Amino acid sequence: MAEIAAPRGADWVEPPAGSPAVPSRRWWLRRPPIIPTLPMIMIGIIFFAAIFASVIAPFSPTKNHLFDSFTAPWGWEGGSSTYILGTDFLGRDIFSRIIHGARISLTIAGLVILIGASVGTLVGIVAGYFGGLLDSILMRIADLVLGIPLILVAIVLVTVTGASVGNIIFIVSAFVWPRYARIIRSETLSLREQDFVMLARVAGISSRRIMLRHILPNVVSTLIVLCTLQVGQVVLLESALSFLGVGIPPPKPSWGIMVADGRTNLTSGWWISLTPGLAIVVLVVSFNLVGDWLRDRLDPRLQRY
Amino acid sequence: MLLEVKNLRVQFDTLMGLSSPVDGISFSLEKGETLGIVGESGCGKSMSASAILRLVPPPGRIVDGEVLLDGTDLLKASAANMRQVRGHYMSMVLQDPVASLNPVFPIGNQVAEAVTVSQRLRRRSLKEKVIELLQRVRIPSAENRIYEYPHQMSGGMRQRVAGAISFASNDLKVLIADEPTTALDVTVQAQYLDLLKELQADVGFGLIFISHDIGAVAELCDKVSVMYAGKIVETGPTRTIINHPRHPYTKALLDCLPRLNEVKRLEPIGGEPPNPFAFPPGCRFAPRCPRATELCHTQYPDFVQIDENHDAACWYANES
Ligand SMILES: Nc1ncnc2c1ncn2[C@@H]1O[C@H](COP(=O)(O)OP(=O)(O)OP(=O)(O)O)[C@@H](O)[C@H]1O
Ligand SMILES: [Mg+2]
Numbered sequence: 001m002a003e004i005a006a007p008r009g010a011d012w013v014e015p016p017a018g019s020p021a022v023p024s025r026r027w028w029l030r031r032p033p034i035i036p037t038l039p040m041i042m043i044g045i046i047f048f049a050a051i052f053a054s055v056i057a058p059f060s061p062t063k064n065h066l067f068d069s070f071t072a073p074w075g076w077e078g079g080s081s082t083y084i085l086g087t088d089f090l091g092r093d094i095f096s097r098i099i100h101g102a103r104i105s106l107t108i109a110g111l112v113i114l115i116g117a118s119v120g121t122l123v124g125i126v127a128g129y130f131g132g133l134l135d136s137i138l139m140r141i142a143d144l145v146l147g148i149p150l151i152l153v154a155i156v157l158v159t160v161t162g163a164s165v166g167n168i169i170f171i172v173s174a175f176v177w178p179r180y181a182r183i184i185r186s187e188t189l190s191l192r193e194q195d196f197v198m199l200a201r202v203a204g205i206s207s208r209r210i211m212l213r214h215i216l217p218n219v220v221s222t223l224i225v226l227c228t229l230q231v232g233q234v235v236l237l238e239s240a241l242s243f244l245g246v247g248i249p250p251p252k253p254s255w256g257i258m259v260a261d262g263r264t265n266l267t268s269g270w271w272i273s274l275t276p277g278l279a280i281v282v283l284v285v286s287f288n289l290v291g292d293w294l295r296d297r298l299d300p301r302l303q304r305y
Numbered sequence: 306m307l308l309e310v311k312n313l314r315v316q317f318d319t320l321m322g323l324s325s326p327v328d329g330i331s332f333s334l335e336k337g338e339t340l341g342i343v344g345e346s347g348c349g350k351s352m353s354a355s356a357i358l359r360l361v362p363p364p365g366r367i368v369d370g371e372v373l374l375d376g377t378d379l380l381k382a383s384a385a386n387m388r389q390v391r392g393h394y395m396s397m398v399l400q401d402p403v404a405s406l407n408p409v410f411p412i413g414n415q416v417a418e419a420v421t422v423s424q425r426l427r428r429r430s431l432k433e434k435v436i437e438l439l440q441r442v443r444i445p446s447a448e449n450r451i452y453e454y455p456h457q458m459s460g461g462m463r464q465r466v467a468g469a470i471s472f473a474s475n476d477l478k479v480l481i482a483d484e485p486t487t488a489l490d491v492t493v494q495a496q497y498l499d500l501l502k503e504l505q506a507d508v509g510f511g512l513i514f515i516s517h518d519i520g521a522v523a524e525l526c527d528k529v530s531v532m533y534a535g536k537i538v539e540t541g542p543t544r545t546i547i548n549h550p551r552h553p554y555t556k557a558l559l560d561c562l563p564r565l566n567e568v569k570r571l572e573p574i575g576g577e578p579p580n581p582f583a584f585p586p587g588c589r590f591a592p593r594c595p596r597a598t599e600l601c602h603t604q605y606p607d608f609v610q611i612d613e614n615h616d617a618a619c620w621y622a623n624e625s
Contacts, residue, residue: 131363193362193404196415201360202399203419203470204392213418217409 036293039286046283050102057096062251065091070269086271088261094275097253101276104254106281108169109234113227115173120180121223125211127181128188137269139185142178150175150237151244158246167246172237183226185218220297228291232284255280306373307511308334308357308479313370315349315356324581326352329369333466334479334511341526341543342515343558345578349535350515354397354481357513359387359451371568390420396471397481402464402489406455412466413439413451419473438469443500461493465500472504480505481513486521519562523547528614531555534579534589541615551609551617554590588619596621 014208015119049056059065070090072079079086085094127138154171161167192215200210239256241247248254260274315327326349334340342350350392355361357372359379372379379390399405407415416435420426426434433452439447442465448530455463464485471480482501486494498521505512516522522529522543529546531539531554539552557574576593581586587604600620609622 074524195399195401196407198360199399199405199467199470200407200418202391202397203473204388204390204422205389209418214407218407280563 036286036289039289042282042286043290046102046279046286047106049099050106053099053103057093057099059093059096061092061097061100061253063092065093067091070265072269073275085275086269088258088269088272089265091122092251094258094272097258098255098276098279101253101255102279103256104165104248104252105235105238105256108165108172108238108248108254109231111169112172112176112234112238113230115169116176116230117180117223117227119173120177120264121184121216121219123177123181124184125188125215125219128185129192129207129211129215131189131192135185138181141180145174146178151241151246154241154246155244163246163249165248168238170242171241172234175237176234179230180223180226183222184219186217187222191215191218225291225295228287228294231287232280235280235283306333306337306620307336307375309371309373311371311373313353313356313372314368315352315361315365316368317365319364321436322582325584326365326535326581327356328529328584330532330535330537332530332537332540334513336478336511337505337509338528339505339512339514339526341522341529342513342532343517343519343522343529344532345558346517347578347581348532348586350532351400351483353482353532354513354515357481358391358395358397367544392419393474393476394478396474396477396479397483398485399470400483400487403460405467405520406463408455411452411454412458416451416466416469416473419470423474423476435469438473439466441504442466442468442472443496444469461489461497464489464493464497467475468497468500472508477508477510479511479513479568481515483515484517485514500566501525501543519547519559531558534584535581536589536618538590538619539616539617541612545612545615550581551615551622552590552619553596553609555617557593 004271033254065087066160068087068226069089071083071087071091073086073094074081074084084093084100087093090096123142127135150171151206154168157171158167197210200214205213235255238247238254239259242254242257243260248257250257258276259273259280262269262271262276265272310330311331311332313327313331314325314329317324317326323523326404328349330349330353332340337400342353343455344350349452352365354360357379359367359372361367367380370380374394376388379387382390413435416438417431420431420434420438424434428437433584435451435499436447436495439450444450444462444465450458450462451611455466458466471545472587485501486497489497501514502525504510512525513524514522524545528541529543530537531546533550533554539550539555546555547559550559561573574593579589585591587600587602588594591601594601598620604620606618606620606622608616608618611622
């Protein structure tokens with residue numbers, strides 16, 4: 001950028017527009033982007049509700065109020081302030097069920113992603129770093145798992161062992177890790193060729209340490225983005241399984257089950273599906289926004305000084 | 306003899322066929338001595354360096370030869386021992402300084418990591434050692450810079466940090482510098498070469514200096530090996546090689562260079578280096594050589610001894 005000479009006599013010159021010294025007035029273009037306050041608050045609320053579910057919820061999530069079934073949400077025709085978000089076909093309070101459902105859905109999503117991401121990252125880095133036969137074997141296994149119809153395996157397994165939270169976590173994790181493995185492997189393949197890995201090897205640093213200290217931190221931002229995107233997918237997967245009767249055993253509430261429950265009554269009681277559906281949307285979108293922000297924050301090249 | 310490389314051969318088995326970017330090279334290095342390796346881009350200089358450290362990237366393999374460090378064959382050492390050798394006795398400065406640091410760590414951590422391979426130090430003395438190393442490679446106000454990330458430093462500074470990682474060991478015996486200055490500007494280049502010389506005088510390691518820059522080689526090296534298409538074609542004391550080259554390729558290479566006190570036309574070498582998947586059966590330079598004969602095209606020439614330390618692989622080495 002060419003320097004603009006100050007006019008003779010002028011002791012103060014306004015910097016030219018767009019000069020880097022002045023922060024951009026268009027705040028949405030600044031790096032890193034503003035903290036996603038609203039999504040963080042939403043996630044905070046959902047976590048708070050999940051943790052203190054039994055204190056906050058006005059009713060038991062499994063208690064039927066058959067005389068009050070199909071009560072509309074408060075403010076709508078036929079609604080009452082007793083059931084803020086209405087009741088379902090058995091008269092169970094939807095507000096209480098959503099709060100308790102948050103606990104179940106978040107626990108499952110969290111554990112599944114923890115297990116899936118750990119296994120997947122381990123496999124991906126090892127396969128990508130060592131390459132060769134080991135890589136071929138591990139990636140064939142990943143492809144194989146991705147090719148197996150999850151629902152079928154789930155049905156078989158649940159018929160044998162019975163439906164439980166533990167089972168569903170196991171099944172969904174087993175289905176989730178190959179996605180991590182594949183993406184992390186391809187990242188590792190390009191990182192492995194980088195000169196800093198070569199320099200580390202030249203300095204005599206062990207393969208294990210190179211994978212842990214040089215490759216892993218460089219894939220963390222990818223991992224975080226992947227995990228946040230997976231929150232939605234896992235919640236949906238779990239609901240699909242629950243819907244088929246091989247997931248969370250009823251009457252326990254999970255958001256997926258609640259959406260499924262309302263499916264047959266969409267015309268008479270739209271709120272039964274809509275409210276848990278909205279909860280899922282809010283959770284997923286919030287996680288995605290926070291994930292994007294985190295990715296930028298974690299990249300030292302994008303940091304402000 | 307500190308380091309002796311004998312008939313080292315690297316082979317790549319690819320879909321396009323077999324290729325040997327390093328095809329039976331031999332040389333030796335004494336303590337405190339500097340060997341220059343020069344040659345066109347792609348002739349296998351970096352690959353030779355990787356092979357000596359046993360860091361040939363897959364699918365490449367070392368298929369033949371010996372690398373003797375103080376008489377021990379490194380090609381027979383276990384992977385763990387080899388790692389110790391790299392951490393303690395042999396090291397390399399890489400070609401591209403900009404990419405040779407990990408972008409997600411402060412540079413101090415990276416130097417410290419390399420130090421811990423060869424030395425057990427407590428936290429405080431580790432930090433001191435790191436600062437000392439950075440000062441040794443002439444990084445100004447090193448105590449503050451250890452917390453900086455690579456992208457906050459200039460190319461020259463990064464090159465020095467990478468250097469500090471390569472020099473981290475206390476008992477370095479062999480250092481390979483692979484075109485350490487090509488990415489730097491001329492003044493920084495000169496400083497870096499001075500630094501290398503100083504360190505060598507201090508520590509007394511043998512230095513293998515890979516370069517395109519004959520000027521730098523002339524300044525730094527005791528002897529020079531000229532590489533062409535995976536083979537060494539001429540070896541000799543630096544003065545002799547520069548003033549009385551015997552191999553036509555060495556002559557052609559020197560003719561490409563401007564000289565200060567001479568006015569003459571620069572002669573680029575005609576033609577291209579041979580395809581590594583199909584080297585010519587005879588002398589590899591024959592297709593580009595102005596004086597190649599039938600013999601050159603059909604048979605590979607053995608080394609001809611010209612002087613005590615001067616050898617050239619040319620059928621007509623004794624004729625000019
Ligand atoms: N993965 C690979 N597969 C096949 N051949 C390869 C592979 N990697 C490198 N080579 C071969 O190795 C040869 C030597 O490469 P090298 O990097 O050693 O050249 P160089 O002399 O260091 O060149 P420069 O001066 O440009 O650094 C190249 O000609 C290339 O054909
Ligand atoms: Mg090279």
